[in-house]
Amino acid sequence: MTDAAAPRILFVEDEPSIAEPFTRALTRAGFDTTTVGTASGALETADRIAPDLVLLDLTLPDGDGREVCRELRRRGDVPIVMLTARGTETDRIVGLELGADDYVVKPFSGAEVIARIRAVLRRTGGGSGGASPGNGQPEVLQAGPLELDAAARRAWLDGEELQLSRKEMDLLVRLMRDAGRVVSREDLMADVWDVNWFGSTKTLDVHVGWLRRKLGDDPARPRFIHTVRGVGFRFASDEELSS
DSSP states (O other): OOOTOOOOOOOOOOOOHHHHHHHHHHHTTTTEEEEEEEHHHHHHHHHHOOOOOEEEEETTTTTTTTHHHHHHHHHHEEEEEEEOOOHHHHHHHHHHHOSSSSSSSSSSOOHHHHHHHHHHHHHHSSSSOOOOOTTTTOEEETTTTEEETTTTTTEEEEEEEEEOOOHHHHHHHHHHTTTSSSSEEHHHHHHHOOTOOSSSSSHHHHHHHHHHHHHHHHHHTTTSEEEEEEEEEEEOOHHHOOO
16 A cells, blocks of 8 residues: 555656556655556546656657646646656757756666656655655665765765765665665666666676675675675665664
């Protein structure tokens, strides 16, 4: 069951290979997500559920997402994040001029899009910015000597700022938000890499290895990131870090 207080996201995407896994990712991130695949369905559903934010693909089978954006803007001020394969500067400018609050180009990192959604919700006051069921989702995460500001995408270890790549930051945010719980390899690949990723998951191990080195983590006796063989990875709980 989704927490009734969770921000309502209307996800407008007609491609099942994107819509289905990313809908699950949004739900795991604490959003009450409704997914539709058409322009007409987007407008009807927006009227019915009054979403806190619309995540809108521009290429739809029965119309242009930009027209949906224009009509949603005419009806009200719901925040809109455009999601599209069109990545030129002109497309971004047009989208923002139509009233979109942000613009994400495919292929995308699930963690990055979720962070952008939270940032837009914070700026616009629409919903709580995402939450784990029953709890507010903190933007500043603390784990012993490690501090992470998810909104600013900055992290510090023992007071020294870490220089993390985008994927390393996405991984750290994803793992720290579920500290003490195992995050499966599949969920990490879906959330941090493109939902259409078909390559080897060895790239996950490589990035975890890089992240561990920057955290000073010994894989044989890890302090922060633990491997759960055959399943995924687990970030240490507060109790583990304080013992």
